[in-house]
Amino acid sequence: MSGEAAKQTDVRGAGAVDATGADLSTVLGKAVAVLRAFRVEDRVLPLAELVRRTGLSKPTVHRIAGDLVTYRLLDKDQRGYRLSGGLFELGMRASAERTLLEVAMPFLQDLYERTRETVHLGVLEGAEVVYIAKIGGHRQARSPSRTGGRMPLHCTAIGKVLLAHADPELQQEVLAGPLKPWTPHTIVASGLLRRRLATILEAGVAFEREESTLGLLCVSAPVLDTGTGEAVAAISVTGPVGRFRPEAHVAAVRAAAAGIAGVLARR
Template structure:
């Protein structure tokens, strides 16, 4: 009998190999890939070699591997994120031009905030997010928006999974989190103050399509950048314009 923890089929093994490349992990060794995929080294070596031959992975001169161009091209065809990103970019670019701060767009994915686009410049505060990264809902501005306007069972699941403390300022009390989500629903604006990473603050607002919140748009600044409430009107204006564009797109769900 095989290892019960190993993926049961060839397709499952291939998916496990590709899933080993988490957001931010640009390069992995064969040993790292096999450990994350739960595969014997011999099996991983054979399948990774086939993926390299097909252009889905790329082997680098130092012997490590990264996602190949063929896989990247396929992933870029994901319809809904691509449409959202393409519609959002002009408004995000306007926000960046006006503020020179980090501008971020995120959607809900597997009870986390999935970042589908980010704009930043040399003067923007360094942040942990990158495109395709997933961050916790309770500790990010975009995540709080998605939590506040999501179904009640989403909040229940996030709380039941545990509110991890990322900094001393992260909200980990369920009662306090529920109260903040209620305030966000009333005001339409969410914020964080050094809750995901020290030295940064954020303000975020919902993006809607046909009355349903489908994404969140945010600005992230340095801790001492000034009154974050002054950024909310520009964000709200951009989010409303993007929401109108989404409503006009018959194919967007």
Template sequence: MTREPKVDTRSVLGKVAAVLYAFTADDHGVGLAELGRRTGIPKGTLHRVLAGMVEVRLLDRTGDGYRLSGQVFQLGMRASVERGLIEVATPFMEDLYERTHETVHLGVLEGTEVVYVSKIGGHRQAVSPSRIGGRMPLYCTAIGKALLALSPPDLLERVLAEGLARRTPRTVTAPGLLRRQLERAAETGVAFELEESAVGIVCVAAPVLDPADRPIAAVSVTGPVTRFRPEAHAAVVKAAAAGIAGTLARRAALVQKD
């Protein structure tokens, strides 16, 4: 049995960590008194901590007390999936970089934004607004459009409801034009950005799909408009995305067999 790390419960964060670590895989509901015994946190303080954790959806209330929420499970799965995704994607991203010598990105969907989880570029890389862990709107990035094009329609409605803020003179702010771009991306398997998130930057992206054709992530190549022609690299970006998807699917199949 793995022993959980000891935490200093004098801080609020320490108390929250102690509560999370107090649960076992077999727990379906743990009462206040038992959590107090496991954590050593005084009853009054513990009650306030538990109420706060329920409010932010780290815990659920049950008839027997408290249990870890589905949100905690999703966070754990997200961390696991992203580590595996980056591991699988890196060789394909490196190949894209060797073919283009431009900046290569890997991004995932979170809410109505792209989160960049990996980036490869050399001394010639374009000055782009992306960084690992950074976020950008879906509607004005090639990765975002690649993800949005194959996502459920309600996501696009959420994006439109939030508004298409103009980031550059070429940002698409007309809902009808964005819909047409997304329809085209869904048909061709690639999406483009033409100086829509930053002046001077153009990009081509393709989605990484699961076996049910749902987007897991997207990969892109970005370069300066002065030398990079994104349409010329659409095929290799699409092939890289398909390679990542195929490798992930094979890994998942092997895990299921075991």
């Protein structure tokens, strides 16, 4: 790319925000754009692909990627760049999530031993649920969730629990839609979803019946702050249609969530 073309590309980025929300008018924003260019399925990305995904000039991406390699946020080999273990180290220093994970893990392991089905721990971030733990055995059902991954609130059991306990502003934002139909069973009518959220508050648990993935059932309960009543997280048990009966695990999920909440309160 010529110097003039590179200049034009960066001018287009000035003051702009990319698809991930990174401010391309700042060096930090451009670095974030490079890091967020990596998707779950990516192992290595060549420089040309990073340029394409970020929309930044080749010299800019090359310079920023080099700095990220220096600070161990990216690794580089002859094929291109990949995310480095330094990012994992930083992520594990996130205080709130680390404390929650440390407290919750024994309860999640016990819940898995009781059910032998996939167990999740998730937290609310924006209008999505972020999964910070997932435990599953050899026969776990295939699901779109992954540790560190995100899913919409309206189509998952954990998401609906968190949404039911969220502030009215976030609820209104989600209910205003659009509500994406992930399967033919996804609730996409805001009025029906609003009624389901009220039921969740009354029952203390939420169910998902093939709403995010066909063939998948789920039951979830909130981890409540004992002082404020807010949901700091939620846990769930997930299994396949035909083998899994979510109603049979309501008591176990509630007990595990209450146990996590109790330990957090004592801390």
